[in-house]
Amino acid sequence: QVQLVESGGGLVQAGGSLRLSCAASGRTFTFGSYAMGWFRHAPGKERDFVAAISWSGGTTFYADSLKCRFAISRDNAKNTVYLQMNNLKPEDTAVYYCAAVRSYGLERASSWYNIWGQGTQVTVSS
Numbered sequence: 583q584v585q586l587v588e589s590g591g592g593l594v595q596a597g598g599s600l601r602l603s604c605a606a607s608g609r610t611f612t613f614g615s616y617a618m619g620w621f622r623h624a625p626g627k628e629r630d631f632v633a634a635i636s637w638s639g640g641t642t643f644y645a646d647s648l649k650c651r652f653a654i655s656r657d658n659a660k661n662t663v664y665l666q667m668n669n670l671k672p673e674d675t676a677v678y679y680c681a682a683v684r685s686y687g688l689e690r691a692s693s694w695y696n697i698w699g700q701g702t703q704v705t706v707s708s
Contacts, residue, residue, distance in 0.1 A: 584608035584616075584697050586680045591702030594670055598706075602665040604680030604699060613661040614638070617685045619695055620654060620665045622676035622704075629692055632678070633665060636688045643690055670706045677701040 590602040602620070606613050619634035633654035634643045642654055653666040663680060681695035689695075 584611050584682060586682060586697060586699035588678065588680050588699045588702040591678060591704045593705045593707065596671055596706055596708050598670050599666070599668045600670065600704060602667070602678055602680075602702060602704075604663045604665075606661045606663075606682060611661075614658040615684050615686075616682045616697075617688050617695075618654075618656060618663040619681045619690075619692075620663075621679045621681060621692055622674075623679065623701070624673075624676040627676075629679070630676075631690045631692065634688055634690060635663060637686050641688050643688060667704070670704075672706045672708045675704060675706050677703050 585607050586604055588604050617636055620632040621629050622632050623629040631645050635654045635656050639656050651669050656663040679701045680699040682697040683695045
């Protein structure tokens with residue numbers, strides 16, 4: 583069973599940066615066989631797609647409104663995916679979730695991912 587643990591969230595002022603990490607683990611688990619995604623859920627809103635990265639890191643997808651400020655990356659040797667968030671805005675405040683699916687493809691839809699972390703809170707103050 584694969585487990586995902588997010589970290590790196592916190593309170594930051596508008597204009598600041600954070601880097602979220604998502605560490606994956608599990609018995610007989612090959613991180614390099616998994617596509618990874620980041621999603622966020624703000625109070626009163628639906629869960630939104632943020633970014634995704636293919637098994638090799640060769641393909642990335644971003645929400646159109648975030649691609650200039652956010653960057654997703656992965657280190658398969660460390661079983662970890664990252665989300666670098668720059669120039670943060672109060673509207674970025676949300677719980678950020680890491681998600682995974684064993685696939686060599688890549689999708690934006692949350693329904694495509696079948697493994698989820700518990701989330702990490704990001705709060706951006708104005």
